[in-house]
Amino acid sequence: xxxxxxxxxxxxxxxxxxxxxYCNSSSxxxxxxxxxxxxxxxxxxxxxxxTGGEVKKLKRLTFQFGDARKDSSLHITxxxxxxxxxxxxxxDSQGGSEKLVFGKGTKLTVNP
Amino acid sequence: EPEVTQTxxxxxxxMGQEVILRCVPISNHLYFYWYRQILGQKVEFLVSFYNNExxxxxxIFDDQFSVERPDGxxxxxxxxxxxxxxxxxxxxxSSLLAGGNTGELFFxxxxxxxxx
Numbered sequence: 001x002x003x004x005x006x007x008x009x010x011x012x013x014x015x016x017x018x019x020x021x022y023c024n025s026s027s028x029x030x031x032x033x034x035x036x037x038x039x040x041x042x043x044x045x046x047x048x049x050x051t052g053g054e055v056k057k058l059k060r061l062t063f064q065f066g067d068a069r070k071d072s073s074l075h076i077t078x079x080x081x082x083x084x085x086x087x088x089x090x091x092d093s094q095g096g097s098e099k100l101v102f103g104k105g106t107k108l109t110v111n112p
Numbered sequence: 113e114p115e116v117t118q119t120x121x122x123x124x125x126x127m128g129q130e131v132i133l134r135c136v137p138i139s140n141h142l143y144f145y146w147y148r149q150i151l152g153q154k155v156e157f158l159v160s161f162y163n164n165e166x167x168x169x170x171x172i173f174d175d176q177f178s179v180e181r182p183d184g185x186x187x188x189x190x191x192x193x194x195x196x197x198x199x200x201x202x203x204x205x206s207s208l209l210a211g212g213n214t215g216e217l218f219f220x221x222x223x224x225x226x227x228x
Binding site: 033035040041042043044045048088090097098099100101102103104105 | 116143145147153154155156157160162167168170203205216217218219220221222224
């Protein structure tokens, strides 16, 4: 069974601070996706990383896929209250499976 | 912007009752999914559907569950005889490509099912 562990589980920071959240596994994934989920809503896709070592930037968010395609990180620069939410990573299972395996998420709170 | 829509947003039912959750995927998408999220837990895969048939299902998706696409636009999840542990948020998702081929999934806002 492929598992994705996210850390930290909770993170509360002040506006303007930088932060990094992690998504780790002992399994190799074809790709990893990062989602953001607001309370009572569905996950919204932020980015997909496919190639080992890949770095993608989305404004103040930087996503990195590990060289071995077993882990990923999300770095937010100068966090804003609007960044508050649950950040989920999800991996494509290998072997042609269509399902995504989700981590439990990091709940981020950015205080003004 | 196209979106996945789900109804109802919240349904309360008695244990043993049948429930149907409905989804309208994005119109040109080919792959359809149901995921669920029990409160405080991970989002879990239930089933994928392509070309009018189930392409993959998880161990959660037992004989109590069924899916169909009755009219080419709606995609439904039926739970025949609900149990307390079926209480969860159920998310429908669709994608143009298969999820296993980095197809980007677009999720609906979810249907919260509460079984009493």
